[in-house]
Amino acid sequence: MQPNVLIAVKNLTKVYGKANLAVKVLDVGNLAIRRGELVALTGPSGCGKTTLLNLLGALDRPTAGDIFFAGKRFTSQRETALCRFRREKIGFIFQTYHLIPTLSALKNVLAPALPLGKDYRKRALALLGMVGLTGKENRRPGALSGGEQQRVAIARALLLDPELILADEPTGNLDSAAGAGIIDLLKELNQQGKTVLVATHDQRVADNCGRNIRLVDGQVISHCKSRQDIVKNRQNPAAFKQ
Ligand SMILES: Nc1ncnc2c1ncn2[C@@H]1O[C@H](COP(=O)(O)OP(=O)(O)OP(=O)(O)O)[C@@H](O)[C@H]1O
Ligand SMILES: [Mg+2]
Structure with a gap:
Protein backbone atom coordinates (compact mmCIF):
# COMPACT_ATOMS: atom_id res chain seq x y z
CA MET A 1 0.00 0.00 0.00
CA GLN A 2 1.28 3.47 -0.85
CA PRO A 3 2.58 5.32 2.22
CA ASN A 4 0.51 8.41 1.44
CA VAL A 5 -2.75 6.44 1.64
CA LEU A 6 -4.52 7.17 4.91
CA ILE A 7 -7.54 4.93 4.57
CA ALA A 8 -8.19 2.15 2.09
CA VAL A 9 -10.79 -0.55 1.61
CA LYS A 10 -10.65 -3.90 -0.10
CA ASN A 11 -13.69 -5.87 -1.21
CA LEU A 12 -15.88 -4.22 1.37
CA THR A 13 -19.49 -5.32 1.61
CA LYS A 14 -22.33 -4.56 3.97
CA VAL A 15 -25.46 -6.65 4.08
CA TYR A 16 -28.40 -5.63 6.23
CA GLY A 17 -30.93 -8.26 7.32
CA LYS A 18 -30.72 -12.03 7.30
CA ALA A 19 -31.70 -14.98 5.09
CA ASN A 20 -34.31 -14.03 2.50
CA LEU A 21 -34.51 -10.50 3.94
CA ALA A 22 -30.79 -9.86 3.37
CA VAL A 23 -29.97 -6.84 1.22
CA LYS A 24 -26.46 -5.97 0.12
CA VAL A 25 -26.26 -2.18 0.38
CA LEU A 26 -22.53 -1.70 -0.14
CA ASP A 27 -20.04 -3.43 -2.41
CA VAL A 28 -16.79 -1.52 -2.86
CA GLY A 29 -13.83 -3.37 -4.41
CA ASN A 30 -11.06 -0.85 -3.92
CA LEU A 31 -11.02 2.65 -2.57
CA ALA A 32 -8.21 4.73 -1.16
CA ILE A 33 -8.06 8.19 0.34
CA ARG A 34 -4.67 9.83 0.52
CA ARG A 35 -3.40 11.95 3.38
CA GLY A 36 -4.35 15.56 2.91
CA GLU A 37 -7.21 14.95 0.48
CA ARG A 73 -6.01 -3.45 9.03
CA PHE A 74 -8.56 -2.58 11.70
CA THR A 75 -11.55 -4.57 10.54
CA SER A 76 -10.95 -7.56 12.79
CA GLN A 77 -10.03 -5.66 15.93
CA ARG A 78 -11.95 -6.02 19.18
CA GLU A 79 -14.45 -3.41 20.31
CA THR A 80 -12.11 -1.81 22.90
CA ALA A 81 -9.40 -1.28 20.25
CA LEU A 82 -11.98 0.08 17.79
CA CYS A 83 -13.29 2.45 20.42
CA ARG A 84 -9.79 3.83 20.98
CA PHE A 85 -9.21 4.04 17.23
CA ARG A 86 -12.41 6.03 16.79
CA ARG A 87 -11.56 8.40 19.61
CA GLU A 88 -7.96 9.05 18.58
CA LYS A 89 -8.00 8.94 14.80
CA ILE A 90 -11.44 9.98 13.61
CA GLY A 91 -13.43 13.17 13.99
CA PHE A 92 -17.13 12.77 13.16
CA ILE A 93 -19.46 15.52 12.01
CA PHE A 94 -23.14 14.71 11.51
CA GLN A 95 -26.04 16.40 9.74
CA THR A 96 -27.97 16.84 12.99
CA TYR A 97 -24.91 17.85 15.06
CA HIS A 98 -25.48 15.23 17.81
CA LEU A 99 -24.74 17.69 20.59
CA ILE A 100 -25.83 17.01 24.17
CA PRO A 101 -28.66 19.52 24.75
CA THR A 102 -28.11 19.94 28.49
CA LEU A 103 -24.40 20.82 28.18
CA SER A 104 -22.81 24.12 27.21
CA ALA A 105 -20.94 24.48 23.93
CA LEU A 106 -17.66 24.19 25.86
CA LYS A 107 -18.72 21.02 27.67
CA ASN A 108 -19.92 19.50 24.41
CA VAL A 109 -16.51 20.14 22.87
CA LEU A 110 -14.84 18.61 25.92
CA ALA A 111 -17.00 15.46 25.88
CA PRO A 112 -14.56 13.26 23.87
CA ALA A 113 -11.87 13.92 26.50
CA LEU A 114 -14.01 12.77 29.44
CA PRO A 115 -12.56 9.23 29.55
CA LEU A 116 -9.00 10.57 29.35
CA GLY A 117 -8.78 12.51 32.62
CA LYS A 118 -6.59 15.21 31.10
CA ASP A 119 -7.41 18.91 30.99
CA TYR A 120 -8.38 19.96 27.47
CA ARG A 121 -10.17 23.16 28.50
CA LYS A 122 -7.60 25.50 26.95
CA ARG A 123 -7.63 23.59 23.68
CA ALA A 124 -11.45 23.47 23.64
CA LEU A 125 -11.64 27.24 24.10
CA ALA A 126 -9.08 27.77 21.34
CA LEU A 127 -11.07 25.51 19.01
CA LEU A 128 -14.30 27.36 19.79
CA GLY A 129 -12.42 30.54 18.91
CA MET A 130 -11.19 29.01 15.67
CA VAL A 131 -14.74 28.14 14.60
CA GLY A 132 -15.93 31.67 15.44
CA LEU A 133 -17.75 31.04 18.72
CA THR A 134 -15.75 33.11 21.19
CA GLY A 135 -18.22 34.57 23.69
CA LYS A 136 -20.75 31.75 23.15
CA GLU A 137 -18.84 29.02 25.01
CA ASN A 138 -21.38 28.81 27.83
CA ARG A 139 -24.49 28.65 25.68
CA ARG A 140 -26.41 25.42 25.39
CA PRO A 141 -27.14 24.09 21.89
CA GLY A 142 -30.76 25.30 22.10
CA ALA A 143 -29.49 28.89 22.31
CA LEU A 144 -27.31 28.56 19.21
CA SER A 145 -28.26 28.69 15.53
CA GLY A 146 -27.93 25.56 13.38
CA GLY A 147 -24.70 26.86 11.84
CA GLU A 148 -23.31 27.62 15.30
CA GLN A 149 -24.28 24.18 16.56
CA GLN A 150 -22.46 22.62 13.61
CA ARG A 151 -19.41 24.74 14.50
CA VAL A 152 -19.52 23.35 18.04
CA ALA A 153 -19.68 19.85 16.53
CA ILE A 154 -16.65 20.63 14.36
CA ALA A 155 -14.69 21.91 17.37
CA ARG A 156 -15.65 18.73 19.22
CA ALA A 157 -14.51 16.59 16.28
CA LEU A 158 -11.11 18.33 16.43
CA LEU A 159 -10.53 18.13 20.18
CA LEU A 160 -8.31 15.06 20.12
CA ASP A 161 -6.61 16.12 16.88
CA PRO A 162 -7.83 13.25 14.65
CA GLU A 163 -6.12 12.44 11.36
CA LEU A 164 -9.35 11.87 9.46
CA ILE A 165 -12.56 13.91 9.52
CA LEU A 166 -15.70 12.06 8.40
CA ALA A 167 -18.60 14.42 7.78
CA ASP A 168 -22.08 13.14 6.93
CA GLU A 169 -24.20 15.83 5.23
CA PRO A 170 -22.67 18.60 7.37
CA SER A 176 -27.12 28.71 2.26
CA ALA A 177 -25.06 31.26 4.24
CA ALA A 178 -24.51 28.99 7.23
CA GLY A 179 -23.67 26.12 4.86
CA ALA A 180 -21.10 28.27 3.08
CA GLY A 181 -19.45 29.01 6.44
CA ILE A 182 -19.18 25.28 7.18
CA ILE A 183 -17.71 24.61 3.72
CA ASP A 184 -15.07 27.30 4.37
CA LEU A 185 -14.24 25.71 7.71
CA LEU A 186 -13.84 22.25 6.18
CA LYS A 187 -11.56 23.71 3.51
CA GLU A 188 -9.53 25.52 6.16
CA LEU A 189 -9.11 22.31 8.15
CA ASN A 190 -7.98 20.56 5.00
CA GLN A 191 -5.48 23.34 4.29
CA GLN A 192 -4.17 22.83 7.83
CA GLY A 193 -3.46 19.23 6.87
CA LYS A 194 -6.55 17.26 7.87
CA THR A 195 -7.82 14.56 5.55
CA VAL A 196 -11.55 15.08 5.06
CA LEU A 197 -14.23 12.82 3.57
CA VAL A 198 -17.63 14.41 3.31
CA ALA A 199 -20.85 12.69 2.25
CA THR A 200 -23.08 15.25 0.64
CA HIS A 201 -26.06 16.07 -1.55
CA ASP A 202 -24.89 19.69 -1.62
CA GLN A 203 -23.30 20.52 -4.97
CA ARG A 204 -21.45 23.47 -3.42
CA VAL A 205 -19.71 21.11 -1.02
CA ALA A 206 -18.79 18.70 -3.83
CA ASP A 207 -17.51 21.57 -5.98
CA ASN A 208 -15.16 22.63 -3.22
CA CYS A 209 -13.61 19.19 -2.81
CA GLY A 210 -10.53 18.02 -4.69
CA ARG A 211 -12.17 14.76 -5.73
CA ASN A 212 -15.67 13.35 -5.91
CA ILE A 213 -16.39 9.68 -5.32
CA ARG A 214 -19.81 8.78 -6.67
CA LEU A 215 -21.76 5.85 -5.28
CA VAL A 216 -24.79 4.31 -6.93
CA ASP A 217 -26.57 1.30 -5.41
CA GLY A 218 -23.65 0.73 -3.04
CA GLN A 219 -20.98 0.70 -5.75
CA VAL A 220 -18.39 3.29 -6.65
CA ILE A 221 -19.20 4.35 -10.18
CA SER A 222 -16.66 7.14 -10.61
CA HIS A 223 -13.83 9.07 -9.04
CA CYS A 224 -13.48 12.43 -10.61
CA LYS A 225 -11.86 15.73 -9.98
CA SER A 226 -14.29 18.29 -8.65
CA ARG A 227 -16.01 20.63 -11.06
CA GLN A 228 -13.75 23.48 -9.84
CA ASP A 229 -10.65 21.51 -10.81
CA ILE A 230 -12.13 20.57 -14.17
CA VAL A 231 -12.78 24.25 -14.90
CA LYS A 232 -9.24 25.15 -13.74
CA ASN A 233 -7.89 22.42 -15.99
CA ARG A 234 -9.67 23.85 -19.03
CA GLN A 235 -8.39 27.32 -18.26
CA ASN A 236 -4.81 26.31 -17.51
CA PRO A 237 -4.02 22.67 -18.33
CA ALA A 238 -0.36 23.00 -17.32
CA ALA A 239 -1.33 23.87 -13.75
CA PHE A 240 -3.47 20.76 -13.38
CA LYS A 241 -1.65 17.72 -12.13
CA GLN A 242 -3.33 14.34 -11.87
N1 LIG B 1 -29.76 -0.35 9.93
C1 LIG B 1 -30.24 -0.63 8.71
N2 LIG B 1 -30.98 -1.74 8.47
C2 LIG B 1 -31.42 -2.03 7.25
N3 LIG B 1 -31.20 -1.29 6.14
C3 LIG B 1 -30.47 -0.17 6.32
C4 LIG B 1 -29.96 0.23 7.60
N4 LIG B 1 -29.27 1.39 7.44
C5 LIG B 1 -29.37 1.70 6.14
N5 LIG B 1 -30.08 0.77 5.47
C6 LIG B 1 -30.34 0.76 4.02
O1 LIG B 1 -29.08 0.80 3.38
C7 LIG B 1 -29.14 1.59 2.19
C8 LIG B 1 -28.06 2.64 2.26
O2 LIG B 1 -28.39 3.57 3.30
P1 LIG B 1 -27.50 4.82 3.66
O3 LIG B 1 -28.10 5.45 4.87
O4 LIG B 1 -26.08 4.40 3.73
O5 LIG B 1 -27.72 5.73 2.37
P2 LIG B 1 -27.25 7.22 2.09
O6 LIG B 1 -26.57 7.22 0.78
O7 LIG B 1 -26.52 7.75 3.27
O8 LIG B 1 -28.66 7.98 1.93
P3 LIG B 1 -29.02 9.52 2.25
O9 LIG B 1 -28.43 10.32 1.13
O10 LIG B 1 -30.53 9.52 2.22
O11 LIG B 1 -28.46 9.86 3.60
C9 LIG B 1 -30.56 2.13 2.13
O12 LIG B 1 -31.28 1.33 1.25
C10 LIG B 1 -31.07 2.00 3.53
O13 LIG B 1 -32.46 1.81 3.55
MG1 LIG C 1 -26.86 9.30 4.61
Whole structure:
Protein backbone atom coordinates (compact mmCIF):
# COMPACT_ATOMS: atom_id res chain seq x y z
CA MET A 1 0.00 0.00 0.00
CA GLN A 2 1.28 3.47 -0.85
CA PRO A 3 2.58 5.32 2.22
CA ASN A 4 0.51 8.41 1.44
CA VAL A 5 -2.75 6.44 1.64
CA LEU A 6 -4.52 7.17 4.91
CA ILE A 7 -7.54 4.93 4.57
CA ALA A 8 -8.19 2.15 2.09
CA VAL A 9 -10.79 -0.55 1.61
CA LYS A 10 -10.65 -3.90 -0.10
CA ASN A 11 -13.69 -5.87 -1.21
CA LEU A 12 -15.88 -4.22 1.37
CA THR A 13 -19.49 -5.32 1.61
CA LYS A 14 -22.33 -4.56 3.97
CA VAL A 15 -25.46 -6.65 4.08
CA TYR A 16 -28.40 -5.63 6.23
CA GLY A 17 -30.93 -8.26 7.32
CA LYS A 18 -30.72 -12.03 7.30
CA ALA A 19 -31.70 -14.98 5.09
CA ASN A 20 -34.31 -14.03 2.50
CA LEU A 21 -34.51 -10.50 3.94
CA ALA A 22 -30.79 -9.86 3.37
CA VAL A 23 -29.97 -6.84 1.22
CA LYS A 24 -26.46 -5.97 0.12
CA VAL A 25 -26.26 -2.18 0.38
CA LEU A 26 -22.53 -1.70 -0.14
CA ASP A 27 -20.04 -3.43 -2.41
CA VAL A 28 -16.79 -1.52 -2.86
CA GLY A 29 -13.83 -3.37 -4.41
CA ASN A 30 -11.06 -0.85 -3.92
CA LEU A 31 -11.02 2.65 -2.57
CA ALA A 32 -8.21 4.73 -1.16
CA ILE A 33 -8.06 8.19 0.34
CA ARG A 34 -4.67 9.83 0.52
CA ARG A 35 -3.40 11.95 3.38
CA GLY A 36 -4.35 15.56 2.91
CA GLU A 37 -7.21 14.95 0.48
CA LEU A 38 -10.57 16.69 0.69
CA VAL A 39 -13.01 14.25 -0.90
CA ALA A 40 -16.75 14.38 -1.48
CA LEU A 41 -18.85 11.21 -1.38
CA THR A 42 -21.91 11.77 -3.52
CA GLY A 43 -24.81 9.76 -4.90
CA PRO A 44 -28.58 9.43 -4.62
CA SER A 45 -30.37 8.94 -1.33
CA GLY A 46 -29.98 5.36 -0.13
CA CYS A 47 -26.87 4.64 -2.23
CA GLY A 48 -24.80 3.81 0.86
CA LYS A 49 -22.90 7.00 1.76
CA THR A 50 -23.69 6.89 5.48
CA THR A 51 -23.13 3.14 5.55
CA LEU A 52 -19.65 3.61 4.07
CA LEU A 53 -18.74 6.45 6.46
CA ASN A 54 -19.91 4.38 9.42
CA LEU A 55 -17.69 1.49 8.32
CA LEU A 56 -14.67 3.74 7.68
CA GLY A 57 -15.08 5.33 11.10
CA ALA A 58 -15.55 1.95 12.81
CA LEU A 59 -19.03 2.88 14.00
CA ASP A 60 -20.22 -0.31 12.32
CA ARG A 61 -18.60 -3.54 11.14
CA PRO A 62 -18.59 -4.73 7.53
CA THR A 63 -20.15 -8.01 6.47
CA ALA A 64 -16.97 -8.85 4.55
CA GLY A 65 -13.79 -7.18 3.37
CA ASP A 66 -11.09 -5.11 4.99
CA ILE A 67 -10.39 -1.53 5.92
CA PHE A 68 -6.84 -0.28 6.44
CA PHE A 69 -5.90 2.88 8.33
CA ALA A 70 -2.33 4.06 7.73
CA GLY A 71 -1.61 0.59 6.33
CA LYS A 72 -2.96 -1.26 9.38
CA ARG A 73 -6.01 -3.45 9.03
CA PHE A 74 -8.56 -2.58 11.70
CA THR A 75 -11.55 -4.57 10.54
CA SER A 76 -10.95 -7.56 12.79
CA GLN A 77 -10.03 -5.66 15.93
CA ARG A 78 -11.95 -6.02 19.18
CA GLU A 79 -14.45 -3.41 20.31
CA THR A 80 -12.11 -1.81 22.90
CA ALA A 81 -9.40 -1.28 20.25
CA LEU A 82 -11.98 0.08 17.79
CA CYS A 83 -13.29 2.45 20.42
CA ARG A 84 -9.79 3.83 20.98
CA PHE A 85 -9.21 4.04 17.23
CA ARG A 86 -12.41 6.03 16.79
CA ARG A 87 -11.56 8.40 19.61
CA GLU A 88 -7.96 9.05 18.58
CA LYS A 89 -8.00 8.94 14.80
CA ILE A 90 -11.44 9.98 13.61
CA GLY A 91 -13.43 13.17 13.99
CA PHE A 92 -17.13 12.77 13.16
CA ILE A 93 -19.46 15.52 12.01
CA PHE A 94 -23.14 14.71 11.51
CA GLN A 95 -26.04 16.40 9.74
CA THR A 96 -27.97 16.84 12.99
CA TYR A 97 -24.91 17.85 15.06
CA HIS A 98 -25.48 15.23 17.81
CA LEU A 99 -24.74 17.69 20.59
CA ILE A 100 -25.83 17.01 24.17
CA PRO A 101 -28.66 19.52 24.75
CA THR A 102 -28.11 19.94 28.49
CA LEU A 103 -24.40 20.82 28.18
CA SER A 104 -22.81 24.12 27.21
CA ALA A 105 -20.94 24.48 23.93
CA LEU A 106 -17.66 24.19 25.86
CA LYS A 107 -18.72 21.02 27.67
CA ASN A 108 -19.92 19.50 24.41
CA VAL A 109 -16.51 20.14 22.87
CA LEU A 110 -14.84 18.61 25.92
CA ALA A 111 -17.00 15.46 25.88
CA PRO A 112 -14.56 13.26 23.87
CA ALA A 113 -11.87 13.92 26.50
CA LEU A 114 -14.01 12.77 29.44
CA PRO A 115 -12.56 9.23 29.55
CA LEU A 116 -9.00 10.57 29.35
CA GLY A 117 -8.78 12.51 32.62
CA LYS A 118 -6.59 15.21 31.10
CA ASP A 119 -7.41 18.91 30.99
CA TYR A 120 -8.38 19.96 27.47
CA ARG A 121 -10.17 23.16 28.50
CA LYS A 122 -7.60 25.50 26.95
CA ARG A 123 -7.63 23.59 23.68
CA ALA A 124 -11.45 23.47 23.64
CA LEU A 125 -11.64 27.24 24.10
CA ALA A 126 -9.08 27.77 21.34
CA LEU A 127 -11.07 25.51 19.01
CA LEU A 128 -14.30 27.36 19.79
CA GLY A 129 -12.42 30.54 18.91
CA MET A 130 -11.19 29.01 15.67
CA VAL A 131 -14.74 28.14 14.60
CA GLY A 132 -15.93 31.67 15.44
CA LEU A 133 -17.75 31.04 18.72
CA THR A 134 -15.75 33.11 21.19
CA GLY A 135 -18.22 34.57 23.69
CA LYS A 136 -20.75 31.75 23.15
CA GLU A 137 -18.84 29.02 25.01
CA ASN A 138 -21.38 28.81 27.83
CA ARG A 139 -24.49 28.65 25.68
CA ARG A 140 -26.41 25.42 25.39
CA PRO A 141 -27.14 24.09 21.89
CA GLY A 142 -30.76 25.30 22.10
CA ALA A 143 -29.49 28.89 22.31
CA LEU A 144 -27.31 28.56 19.21
CA SER A 145 -28.26 28.69 15.53
CA GLY A 146 -27.93 25.56 13.38
CA GLY A 147 -24.70 26.86 11.84
CA GLU A 148 -23.31 27.62 15.30
CA GLN A 149 -24.28 24.18 16.56
CA GLN A 150 -22.46 22.62 13.61
CA ARG A 151 -19.41 24.74 14.50
CA VAL A 152 -19.52 23.35 18.04
CA ALA A 153 -19.68 19.85 16.53
CA ILE A 154 -16.65 20.63 14.36
CA ALA A 155 -14.69 21.91 17.37
CA ARG A 156 -15.65 18.73 19.22
CA ALA A 157 -14.51 16.59 16.28
CA LEU A 158 -11.11 18.33 16.43
CA LEU A 159 -10.53 18.13 20.18
CA LEU A 160 -8.31 15.06 20.12
CA ASP A 161 -6.61 16.12 16.88
CA PRO A 162 -7.83 13.25 14.65
CA GLU A 163 -6.12 12.44 11.36
CA LEU A 164 -9.35 11.87 9.46
CA ILE A 165 -12.56 13.91 9.52
CA LEU A 166 -15.70 12.06 8.40
CA ALA A 167 -18.60 14.42 7.78
CA ASP A 168 -22.08 13.14 6.93
CA GLU A 169 -24.20 15.83 5.23
CA PRO A 170 -22.67 18.60 7.37
CA THR A 171 -24.63 21.32 5.57
CA GLY A 172 -27.83 19.30 5.16
CA ASN A 173 -29.78 21.20 7.84
CA LEU A 174 -28.34 24.65 7.16
CA ASP A 175 -29.37 27.60 5.06
CA SER A 176 -27.12 28.71 2.26
CA ALA A 177 -25.06 31.26 4.24
CA ALA A 178 -24.51 28.99 7.23
CA GLY A 179 -23.67 26.12 4.86
CA ALA A 180 -21.10 28.27 3.08
CA GLY A 181 -19.45 29.01 6.44
CA ILE A 182 -19.18 25.28 7.18
CA ILE A 183 -17.71 24.61 3.72
CA ASP A 184 -15.07 27.30 4.37
CA LEU A 185 -14.24 25.71 7.71
CA LEU A 186 -13.84 22.25 6.18
CA LYS A 187 -11.56 23.71 3.51
CA GLU A 188 -9.53 25.52 6.16
CA LEU A 189 -9.11 22.31 8.15
CA ASN A 190 -7.98 20.56 5.00
CA GLN A 191 -5.48 23.34 4.29
CA GLN A 192 -4.17 22.83 7.83
CA GLY A 193 -3.46 19.23 6.87
CA LYS A 194 -6.55 17.26 7.87
CA THR A 195 -7.82 14.56 5.55
CA VAL A 196 -11.55 15.08 5.06
CA LEU A 197 -14.23 12.82 3.57
CA VAL A 198 -17.63 14.41 3.31
CA ALA A 199 -20.85 12.69 2.25
CA THR A 200 -23.08 15.25 0.64
CA HIS A 201 -26.06 16.07 -1.55
CA ASP A 202 -24.89 19.69 -1.62
CA GLN A 203 -23.30 20.52 -4.97
CA ARG A 204 -21.45 23.47 -3.42
CA VAL A 205 -19.71 21.11 -1.02
CA ALA A 206 -18.79 18.70 -3.83
CA ASP A 207 -17.51 21.57 -5.98
CA ASN A 208 -15.16 22.63 -3.22
CA CYS A 209 -13.61 19.19 -2.81
CA GLY A 210 -10.53 18.02 -4.69
CA ARG A 211 -12.17 14.76 -5.73
CA ASN A 212 -15.67 13.35 -5.91
CA ILE A 213 -16.39 9.68 -5.32
CA ARG A 214 -19.81 8.78 -6.67
CA LEU A 215 -21.76 5.85 -5.28
CA VAL A 216 -24.79 4.31 -6.93
CA ASP A 217 -26.57 1.30 -5.41
CA GLY A 218 -23.65 0.73 -3.04
CA GLN A 219 -20.98 0.70 -5.75
CA VAL A 220 -18.39 3.29 -6.65
CA ILE A 221 -19.20 4.35 -10.18
CA SER A 222 -16.66 7.14 -10.61
CA HIS A 223 -13.83 9.07 -9.04
CA CYS A 224 -13.48 12.43 -10.61
CA LYS A 225 -11.86 15.73 -9.98
CA SER A 226 -14.29 18.29 -8.65
CA ARG A 227 -16.01 20.63 -11.06
CA GLN A 228 -13.75 23.48 -9.84
CA ASP A 229 -10.65 21.51 -10.81
CA ILE A 230 -12.13 20.57 -14.17
CA VAL A 231 -12.78 24.25 -14.90
CA LYS A 232 -9.24 25.15 -13.74
CA ASN A 233 -7.89 22.42 -15.99
CA ARG A 234 -9.67 23.85 -19.03
CA GLN A 235 -8.39 27.32 -18.26
CA ASN A 236 -4.81 26.31 -17.51
CA PRO A 237 -4.02 22.67 -18.33
CA ALA A 238 -0.36 23.00 -17.32
CA ALA A 239 -1.33 23.87 -13.75
CA PHE A 240 -3.47 20.76 -13.38
CA LYS A 241 -1.65 17.72 -12.13
CA GLN A 242 -3.33 14.34 -11.87
N1 LIG B 1 -29.76 -0.35 9.93
C1 LIG B 1 -30.24 -0.63 8.71
N2 LIG B 1 -30.98 -1.74 8.47
C2 LIG B 1 -31.42 -2.03 7.25
N3 LIG B 1 -31.20 -1.29 6.14
C3 LIG B 1 -30.47 -0.17 6.32
C4 LIG B 1 -29.96 0.23 7.60
N4 LIG B 1 -29.27 1.39 7.44
C5 LIG B 1 -29.37 1.70 6.14
N5 LIG B 1 -30.08 0.77 5.47
C6 LIG B 1 -30.34 0.76 4.02
O1 LIG B 1 -29.08 0.80 3.38
C7 LIG B 1 -29.14 1.59 2.19
C8 LIG B 1 -28.06 2.64 2.26
O2 LIG B 1 -28.39 3.57 3.30
P1 LIG B 1 -27.50 4.82 3.66
O3 LIG B 1 -28.10 5.45 4.87
O4 LIG B 1 -26.08 4.40 3.73
O5 LIG B 1 -27.72 5.73 2.37
P2 LIG B 1 -27.25 7.22 2.09
O6 LIG B 1 -26.57 7.22 0.78
O7 LIG B 1 -26.52 7.75 3.27
O8 LIG B 1 -28.66 7.98 1.93
P3 LIG B 1 -29.02 9.52 2.25
O9 LIG B 1 -28.43 10.32 1.13
O10 LIG B 1 -30.53 9.52 2.22
O11 LIG B 1 -28.46 9.86 3.60
C9 LIG B 1 -30.56 2.13 2.13
O12 LIG B 1 -31.28 1.33 1.25
C10 LIG B 1 -31.07 2.00 3.53
O13 LIG B 1 -32.46 1.81 3.55
MG1 LIG C 1 -26.86 9.30 4.61
